[in-house]
Amino acid sequence: MKKIPVKAVHPEQLIQDAVQLVRSYPKVPLTVDCVIFGFEENKLKILLIKSDLALYKGKYSLLGDFVRDNEELDAAAYRILKERTGMDNVFLDQVKAFGSPARHPGGRVITIAYCSLLNIQHHALKIHDNELNWVSLASLKEMAFDHKEIVDVCYQWLQKRIQEHPLGFNLLPEKFSLRELQNLYEAILGITLDRRNFRKKFASMDLLIDTNEMEQDVSHRPGKLYKFNFEKYEKSKRKWVGIDF
Amino acid sequence: MKKIPVKAVHPEQLIQDAVQLVRSYPKVPLTVDCVIFGFEENKLKILLIKSDLALYKGKYSLLGDFVRDNEELDAAAYRILKERTGMDNVFLDQVKAFGSPARHPGGRVITIAYCSLLNIQHHALKIHDNELNWVSLASLKEMAFDHKEIVDVCYQWLQKRIQEHPLGFNLLPEKFSLRELQNLYEAILGITLDRRNFRKKFASMDLLIDTNEMEQDVSHRPGKLYKFNFEKYEKSKRKWVGIDF
């Protein structure tokens, strides 16, 4: 390794006052927006409100809020989930930051998009301010701000992630049939899957617990109900699996 | 679908003045930090400077800067790359936002981490302020701020991405031997690969162009030199490839 003459950092050039340095930076408003996925009627849905900005009257908007002073980003996202759905202990993951200068009509606002997956049945919505409701992803066209773009990015993120990790179980009831599970995968990936191969796949993973219960109130032969074995699934990262460009 | 009584958004409640709304949000300083990967001497390296904060004297720091007013996040990252390396048209991807309240000693600063891959040979570093230099990832222990955590996240991101997309070519010279390519993958993934299978794999992908040139100045049988066929690689997203938990 050849030595290159460098301009070193001399002690007298060091910045002593970090607070003053940070004070000199431009500041921007920072928000968190949650893309909350649910699954109902064999459709992937998102929890949305109607925008309360006159400019976006009638348009759907993500659940978001500004990040408070001294609040972790993740904590802000969990707070929004808790405030809106009453749930904690839900799946949550940061997806991407959006910061186009013109993405908000009120001036520049940076937002960090979070994805959350939750089971619609597990709780009735307690609050219905701003027409909070589950909206089918397929029917979702226009949205306020750049929220449609954020939803698209999160949906692609979900499609990818669900093939690598068993996220889907967060969207289902504790006990579910294999048909429900397959419907979920088909809805998220937008494809149809072979039933036998699908069942074989999950059987071979050995991550489903047979509850010895059956579906109730179905107008056909009832299927077995399973639980996901969260304990057994202690993440095993994949190694060299080839390059699937 | 059952109808639920909702608190609707009434026209008189709509917010007319978006600017005023945004003005009421708390504001935070926003920076971009670039994790710039390079490959040299069969080692994965990162382009770093020495921190100029007295608190972190002698410690390595990522290349970062605050995001300017009306500057896109991506643009800020490209600007930093350009200022520090003189290069544009390099690979760049947003990885994650870091926003712990205490991550910066001067007060809360949000940073968006970007990953960049570039070929060390393609340019000599023009500027050596703050001892700008390539540092081997393996030897990197302590860093200023939470930059080690950021590096770790970006490295994991790289390991994953390089198995799904042909990113590695950004780290190599335009013309390279298969051995160099394999060394790169082995260095990034931290594993050894079977030479025959590795070559078969890339041969079957049919994305390498034989330049009909050979290595020069090697003390053994010279290998063929290839170029990556960027044109042919118009991304083909993978479909249902099973669930590899």
Added chain:
DNA sequence: GCAAAAGTGTTGTCCTTACACCCATGC
């Protein structure tokens, strides 16, 4: 008994892995 979905195995193909020998060049 009919509709609707549950449940179940086999086969062919492809991909991945493991593995060993000769070749070209510099010294």
Added chain:
DNA sequence: GCATGGGTGTAAGGACAACACTTTTGC
């Protein structure tokens, strides 16, 4: 001629994809 890495093929095993019939339940 020796050291170093270049270059090549094959066989076995595992994963995936395609495919049809019988069973159970509600009505």
